Amino acid sequence: MALEYDIVIVGGGPAGLAAGLYAARARRRTALLEKGVIGGQISLTETIENYPGIESIGGFDLAQAMLRQAESYGLETHYLEAKSLEQADGKWLVRTDEKDFLAKAVIITAGADYNRLGVPGEERLTGRGVSYCATCDAAFFKDEEVAVVGGGDAAMDEGLFTARYASKVYVIHRRDQLRASRILQERAFANPKMHFIWNTVVTEVLGEEAVEGLRLRNVVSGEESVLPVKAVFIFIGHHPNTDWLKGLVPMDNGGHIVVNEWMETGLPGLFAAGDVRKNAARQVVSSAGDGATAAIAADRYISEHFRE
Amino acid sequence: MAKPKDVTDAEFEQEVLKADLPVLVDFWAPWCGPCRMVAPIVEELAQEYDGKVKFVKVNTDDNVDTAVRYGIRSIPTLLVFKGGEPVAQVIGFRPKSELKKVLEKALS
Numbered sequence: 001m002a003l004e005y006d007i008v009i010v011g012g013g014p015a016g017l018a019a020g021l022y023a024a025r026a027r028r029r030t031a032l033l034e035k036g037v038i039g040g041q042i043s044l045t046e047t048i049e050n051y052p053g054i055e056s057i058g059g060f061d062l063a064q065a066m067l068r069q070a071e072s073y074g075l076e077t078h079y080l081e082a083k084s085l086e087q088a089d090g091k092w093l094v095r096t097d098e099k100d101f102l103a104k105a106v107i108i109t110a111g112a113d114y115n116r117l118g119v120p121g122e123e124r125l126t127g128r129g130v131s132y133c134a135t136c137d138a139a140f141f142k143d144e145e146v147a148v149v150g151g152g153d154a155a156m157d158e159g160l161f162t163a164r165y166a167s168k169v170y171v172i173h174r175r176d177q178l179r180a181s182r183i184l185q186e187r188a189f190a191n192p193k194m195h196f197i198w199n200t201v202v203t204e205v206l207g208e209e210a211v212e213g214l215r216l217r218n219v220v221s222g223e224e225s226v227l228p229v230k231a232v233f234i235f236i237g238h239h240p241n242t243d244w245l246k247g248l249v250p251m252d253n254g255g256h257i258v259v260n261e262w263m264e265t266g267l268p269g270l271f272a273a274g275d276v277r278k279n280a281a282r283q284v285v286s287s288a289g290d291g292a293t294a295a296i297a298a299d300r301y302i303s304e305h306f307r308e
Numbered sequence: 309m310a311k312p313k314d315v316t317d318a319e320f321e322q323e324v325l326k327a328d329l330p331v332l333v334d335f336w337a338p339w340c341g342p343c344r345m346v347a348p349i350v351e352e353l354a355q356e357y358d359g360k361v362k363f364v365k366v367n368t369d370d371n372v373d374t375a376v377r378y379g380i381r382s383i384p385t386l387l388v389f390k391g392g393e394p395v396a397q398v399i400g401f402r403p404k405s406e407l408k409k410v411l412e413k414a415l416s
Contacts, residue, residue: 037345037401044341060341079403097405127382127399136340136400137382139369210379231381 001100005031007298008094008103010082011241013040014284015274016109017066018291019298023107024073026299031101032070033094035081039063040111041238041275042284046135046161051284062284082110085248085270090305092269104306105269105298108245108257109291112238112275112282117149121205122234129211129231134158138165141231147172147214149202150235156184158233163193170227172197174219197227205232240276252278263294269305271298310354312347312363317373323364325392330414331362335378335385337369342401346384349404353411361388361411388414 007023009016012034023030037043045059054062071077080096085106087093094101114132116122122130131137134148138161146166148159151173163169171188176198178185188194197216204215206226213228242255249265249272250258256279257272259265265272273290275282280290312334315323324331334350336343347365354363368375368383378387378394388396388410396414398407 035403037342039341043345058341060344081403127385128379129381131382133342133382136342136384139337139339140375140381140383210381 002093002102003031003099005029005076005101005103006302007031007105007107007295008033008092008101009107009109010085010094011040011109011111011274011276012038012063012067012077013109013111013274013287014042014063014066015111015276015287015291015294016040016107017063017070018288019107019109019273019295020070020075020291021066021073022292022295023298024070024075026295027074028299028302029076030074031076031078031103033078033080033082033096033101035079038067038077041114044133044135046157048284066288083244085245087267090268103269104302105271107263107291107294107298108242108249108265108270108272108276109274109287109294110241110276112240114235115237115239117202117205117234117236119202119204121207121211125205125207125211128209129207130205131231131233132235134162134233137231138162138233141166143167144230145170145228146231146233147202147227147229148233148235149173150237151175151178151180152235152237153180153184155235156180156188158235159194160184160187160191162233163191166193166231169194170197170229171195172200172202172214172216172227174201175199202232238275238282242276256280261293262297263290264297269298269301310358310363312350312354312365315364315366315371317371320366320371320374323362324389327362327389329360329362330395331364331389332411333387333389334363334365335368335375335380335383335387336365337367337383339369340383343384345401346386349407350386352404353407357411360415386410390414 006028042059271294273294274287
């Protein structure tokens with residue numbers, strides 16, 4: 001027997017938590033499914049200082065506060081991974097390995113997962129110097145030389161965090177300028193521990209038991225080199241977690257779900273919000289806004305299509 | 309009530325390596341967000357496996373020697389010890405169902 005809800009939300013990042021808050025306050029029986037850590041990407045973010053009204057807060061703490069707030073209005077959280085979604089007599093059936101959920105409306109807030117480099121040595125040495133979370137692992141590399149790969153906000157933010165511990169942080173970026181926001185660029189350039197290696201990609205992570213270095217290639221000159229470092233922190237963008245929805249929902253080439261301004265997918269009762277959707281600004285505040293919009297739309301959809 | 313016990317560098321040999329039962333060691337630190345998600349799951353598992361598996365926690369900030377000896381470079385990391393040897397390792401946050409699979413495999 002499937003568990004029955006008005007609204008099922010798939011994914012517990014800022015979009016899902018905001019949707020959960022609004023749906024629960026609309027007095028809709030609402031379940032939120034989370035496969036990993038509440039907060040998603042922000043649970044690994046050291047500090048968030050661009051969420052309006054909150055000057056500075058740890059990402060994990062912000063996520064926990066959002067969860068407490070939503071649960072206080074009746075949101076039910078299940079730590080399960082949605083495996084499939086199908087239409088069932090005007091409702092939606094969400095399957096997980098343990099339980100099935102039947103809902104009048106579903107909001108997909110499955111977020112995005114970090115990209116891997118896809119080079120030899122990366123997978124083998126993950127947790128042995130290869131890291132996707134500086135706030136988790138930087139402290140293990142006190143007074144060591146380390147590298148950060150990427151040129152966006154996450155790379156700068158995490159690089160600056162890493163510099164608190166490491167003696168030297170090499171920032172390896174495939175272009176000749178950063179994509180990060182100006183304020184983070186200014187901080188990164190001003191930090192004497194940060195050294196920039198431009199127009200360069202990592203072709204291999206070297207080391208037997210632990211990371212010992214990186215093989216690099218300059219994309220302009222083609223020159224190859226080896227950089228001895230004890231750790232490499234990788235922040236080269238994200239991909240939406242939508243593989244499990246392929247063929248069901250219209251998506252763009254990057255796998256982002258296409259929605260209108262009410263977060264409607266075009267399939268009745270199915271909404272998508274946050275980093276999974278096309279043209280998302282990929283910020284905590286915009287994701288939360290998306291989630292609220294989707295919940296309001298879902299609430300209205302249920303009122304219009306189900307007798308209450 | 310079985311609650312994961314905090315173990316120091318000095319106690320590690322007696323509490324973990326010389327333990328009669330298999331031991332799950334939760335390597336964590338106070339500043340690590342995902343570690344705070346793992347802790348309640350480890351506590352639940354400690355209840356469920358009471359009498360079959362011993363559960364301990366090692367704060368890697370205060371017990372650097374043990375963390376270095378087992379090559380911990382990322383937390384949360386869970387190590388399962390049997391007869392003084394690590395037999396299973398889980399790096400990063402994993403849902404409870406996956407941790408149970410790791411424990412079952414290590415017990416069999």
